[in-house]
Amino acid sequence: xxxxxxxxxxxxxxxxxxxxxxxxxxxxxxxxxxxxxxxxxxxxxxxxxxxxxxxxxxxxxxxxxxxxxxxxxxxxxxxxxxxxxxxxxxxxxxxxxxxxxxxxxxxxxxxxxxxxxxxxxxxxxxxxxxxxxxxxxxxxxxxxxxxxxxxxxxxxxxxxxxxxxxxxxxxxxxxxxxxxxxxxxxxxxxxxxxxxxxxxxxxxxxxxxxxxxxxxxxxxxxxxxxxxxxxxx
Numbered sequence: 001x002x003x004x005x006x007x008x009x010x011x012x013x014x015x016x017x018x019x020x021x022x023x024x025x026x027x028x029x030x031x032x033x034x035x036x037x038x039x040x041x042x043x044x045x046x047x048x049x050x051x052x053x054x055x056x057x058x059x060x061x062x063x064x065x066x067x068x069x070x071x072x073x074x075x076x077x078x079x080x081x082x083x084x085x086x087x088x089x090x091x092x093x094x095x096x097x098x099x100x101x102x103x104x105x106x107x108x109x110x111x112x113x114x115x116x117x118x119x120x121x122x123x124x125x126x127x128x129x130x131x132x133x134x135x136x137x138x139x140x141x142x143x144x145x146x147x148x149x150x151x152x153x154x155x156x157x158x159x160x161x162x163x164x165x166x167x168x169x170x171x172x173x174x175x176x177x178x179x180x181x182x183x184x185x186x187x188x189x190x191x192x193x194x195x196x197x198x199x200x201x202x203x204x205x206x207x208x209x210x211x212x213x214x215x216x217x218x219x220x221x222x223x224x225x226x227x228x229x230x231x232x233x
Contacts, residue, residue: 009056010087012063013115021060027208028064034175034205042143042153043205044077044173048161048193052181053210055083058156061177066117070151073110075121077169078158079130082123088113095124099142100133106145119150130158135168143172160193170202179208 011020034040045058055078062074076084077096085092090111098104104124111120127133146153155173160166170176176197180190190207197204 010059010063012060012067016067024057024060024064027061028068031175031177031205038174038203040174040203040205041147041151042155042173043175043177044155044157044166044170045177045179046157046160046166046170047179047181048185048189049159050081050162052159052179052184054159054179055087055156057179057208057210058154059084059087062118062152062154063115065152065154066115069117071149072118072152072154073121073146073150074118075146075153075155076123077134077155077165079123079127079133079165080158080163082126084120084156085122088120090120090122092122092124095122096142097124097127097133099124100136100138101127102138106142121146131163131165131168134165134172139169140172160196161189167196167200167202170197171200173202175203175205177205177208179210181210183211 011018012024015021031040031043043061045054045061047054059074062072066072074084075096076082079097082092082095084090085095088111090113094104094109096109099106099109109121109124111122113120133139143153153173155169157166157169160178166176178190178193178197194204
């Protein structure tokens with residue numbers, strides 16, 4: 001299986017001893033400690049708007065969990081702008097949409113990659129009705145089956161401030177991790193998205209402040225588990 005040859009920063013695989021890689025390990029540890037009372041097995045990663053680095057962070061977080069010898073599945077549920085097949089150089093002919101429309105079985109859609117303990121479920125063909133597919137009973141059934149096969153599911157979802165897909169998907173996940181580019185997103189925008197998740201009773205695990213200036217103290221209303229300091233997408 002060929003390794004990533006694109007512009008996405010898979011620092012957990014390429015530079016595991018770096019400061020940024022350590023931030024991902026800290027993020028992973030905080031998530032693990034957040035499940036003392038409730039099991040957190042499926043983690044949805046989203047953002048307020050496009051271009052904040054959520055997909056790269058989801059991919060690196062999946063690798064971080066896989067490096068602890070957990071069985072990890074990374075699911076590309078961004079059915080509007082899929083990217084995991086590009087990040088890991090995989091074929092996207094069959095994927096999540098293929099399962100939800102009944103055109104493929106789970107065993108056909110799960111893909112191996114070059115990272116030990118990690119498998120990928122790409123988006124599959126981009127559908128005309130993403131929100132409807134993500135709200136379907138079929139997705140609930142697929143998620144339940146995948147939870148039996150894997151220790152951790154990392155789900156890359158669309159930006160929550162742009163479309164309703166992430167809000168719909170959050171009800172099927174154990175927890176939500178929100179990525180915020182501190183140089184792009186205003187505090188009011190972030191709070192509005194956070195309130196939307198609270199309205200649908202999603203469990204907020206915390207926030208990753210991406211491209212954060214350590215001298216800044218914005219987003220004080222949020223839990224903060226980790227950060228990456230380079231451009232991720």
